[in-house]
Amino acid sequence: MNLLLISNSTMAGEEYLLWPRPHIQNFLQENSITEVCFVPYAGISLSSEGLEASYDIYAEKVTSVFKMLGAKLVSVHTSDDPKQMIREAQAVVVGGGNTFHLVFQLQSFGLMEVIRERVKKGLPFMGWSAGSNIACPSLMTTNDMPIIEPISFKTLGLIPFQINPHYLDANPTGHGGETREQRINEFLIVNKNTKVVGLREGCLLSVKDGKLKIIGSKSLRVFEYGQEPKEIDPGQDISFLLH
Amino acid sequence: MNLLLISNSTMAGEEYLLWPRPHIQNFLQENSITEVCFVPYAGISLSSEGLEASYDIYAEKVTSVFKMLGAKLVSVHTSDDPKQMIREAQAVVVGGGNTFHLVFQLQSFGLMEVIRERVKKGLPFMGWSAGSNIACPSLMTTNDMPIIEPISFKTLGLIPFQINPHYLDANPTGHGGETREQRINEFLIVNKNTKVVGLREGCLLSVKDGKLKIIGSKSLRVFEYGQEPKEIDPGQDISFLLH
Numbered sequence: 001m002n003l004l005l006i007s008n009s010t011m012a013g014e015e016y017l018l019w020p021r022p023h024i025q026n027f028l029q030e031n032s033i034t035e036v037c038f039v040p041y042a043g044i045s046l047s048s049e050g051l052e053a054s055y056d057i058y059a060e061k062v063t064s065v066f067k068m069l070g071a072k073l074v075s076v077h078t079s080d081d082p083k084q085m086i087r088e089a090q091a092v093v094v095g096g097g098n099t100f101h102l103v104f105q106l107q108s109f110g111l112m113e114v115i116r117e118r119v120k121k122g123l124p125f126m127g128w129s130a131g132s133n134i135a136c137p138s139l140m141t142t143n144d145m146p147i148i149e150p151i152s153f154k155t156l157g158l159i160p161f162q163i164n165p166h167y168l169d170a171n172p173t174g175h176g177g178e179t180r181e182q183r184i185n186e187f188l189i190v191n192k193n194t195k196v197v198g199l200r201e202g203c204l205l206s207v208k209d210g211k212l213k214i215i216g217s218k219s220l221r222v223f224e225y226g227q228e229p230k231e232i233d234p235g236q237d238i239s240f241l242l243h
Numbered sequence: 244m245n246l247l248l249i250s251n252s253t254m255a256g257e258e259y260l261l262w263p264r265p266h267i268q269n270f271l272q273e274n275s276i277t278e279v280c281f282v283p284y285a286g287i288s289l290s291s292e293g294l295e296a297s298y299d300i301y302a303e304k305v306t307s308v309f310k311m312l313g314a315k316l317v318s319v320h321t322s323d324d325p326k327q328m329i330r331e332a333q334a335v336v337v338g339g340g341n342t343f344h345l346v347f348q349l350q351s352f353g354l355m356e357v358i359r360e361r362v363k364k365g366l367p368f369m370g371w372s373a374g375s376n377i378a379c380p381s382l383m384t385t386n387d388m389p390i391i392e393p394i395s396f397k398t399l400g401l402i403p404f405q406i407n408p409h410y411l412d413a414n415p416t417g418h419g420g421e422t423r424e425q426r427i428n429e430f431l432i433v434n435k436n437t438k439v440v441g442l443r444e445g446c447l448l449s450v451k452d453g454k455l456k457i458i459g460s461k462s463l464r465v466f467e468y469g470q471e472p473k474e475i476d477p478g479q480d481i482s483f484l485l486h
């Protein structure tokens with residue numbers, strides 16, 4: 001498999017999809033990708049004209065970035081036969097937004113199976129935020145609000161562990177809600193055999209030739225039931241998480 | 244109906260369940276409640292010895308507060324027949340924690356229906372955080388991580404609007420994830436006819452004699468599809484939300 005799993009599209013105050021551009025460009029070049037198939041279903045709040053208009057705006061934003069990086073973009077929401085579009089794609093790119101809405105739509109259109117099958121056979125897959133979450137066995141470590149009920153919490157299962165994107169160490173000062181670490185510990189209590197990776201903003205995971213690497217500006221935090229969390233620095237081979 | 248829906252158990256740095264004690268005491272006295280039936284299923288991370296031990300610790304913590312306020316506490320998790328315990332209760336008290344786990348357990352034990360039926364007929368109901376969330380039509384405005392898949396997102400539906408407990412205005416500085424307001428706006432996009440109330444910490448909603456009031460130290464933020472959010476000060480009658 002060939003995966004690029006990005007924590008977040010954009011650092012606060014920066015241009016859209018700026019920080020991961022060099023990594024996206026490498027990914028495109030290494031895999032000789034000239035056109036990507038984009039999945040915009042997580043992006044629902046970009047237009048007051050309805051979901052289709054919101055997807056249009058989302059696809060346009062991402063198109064302009066990919067154009068700079070030398071690749072065309074087609075969006076599944078523009079096709080009458082999204083399954084066929086996935087079957088013919090050179091690469092799949094899944095944008096962030098609301099994970100529940102993304103999963104709901106992928107399940108409604110029957111796209112989960114098609115994407116899973118092709119990516120497991122080598123189709124390059126890239127996602128950020130919600131798009132990285134769906135590479136996991138389930139959506140259970142998303143930060144998003146459950147605004148719509150999907151058919152199932154199961155997602156693509158491309159990797160055997162869970163990612164928590166936008167991983168954050170602390171709450172705003174004075175706020176009494178659960179910290180991210182407390183939330184992940186709750187997940188581990190009812191899912192004792194699944195590891196969770198806290199992927200901080202400005203970081204990504206790369207899966208290639210059976211190897212898993214952490215790339216970016218911050219360390220990654222690995223949570224496992226009954227163990228102290230581990231910090232792992234960027235650049236390390238963390239392929240043990242794949243087994 | 245007779246409801247006390249509390250945003251959060253505890254202000255950062257304070258003693259457990261300290262700030263809402265006067266309100267809880269009033270509620271107990273006004274309704275001549277001498278014993279409450281406690282639902283601990285949201286509290287799963289209080290012991291490493293397993294869920295039952297965690298519920299024990301949770302029930303004990305809450306028992307000691309209610310004792311000070313003059314009421315006994317029995318916890319549903321200690322009963323062989325939790326439905327019967329609810330049927331015989333003088334009041335139901337639902338503690339906070341993970342909303343998905345709470346809903347999963349209430350559905351598994353068939354308690355949703357029993358609680359709904361009795362509370363709609365006048366049984367006093369009190370909840371905080373996750374416990375307030377389940378008074379809404381669904382769990383869709385929880386802040387919690389979806390660590391377990393419930394049978395359905397539907398909850399008690401005691402009130403016709405959604406509460407977002409622990410409502411928070413801003414993200415920690417420099418963090419690029421969605422703000423709470425953005426998340427709620429996403430909810431409204433796919434649930435256009437449901438209002439959402441952002442209930443800040445230190446605040447609660449009281450439903451009594453068909454009237455709804457906001458009580459506490461901060462204003463409440465009401466979100467409605469296609470409208471600017473409204474701030475409503477404590478002490479106001481906001482019964483319009485019930486219609």
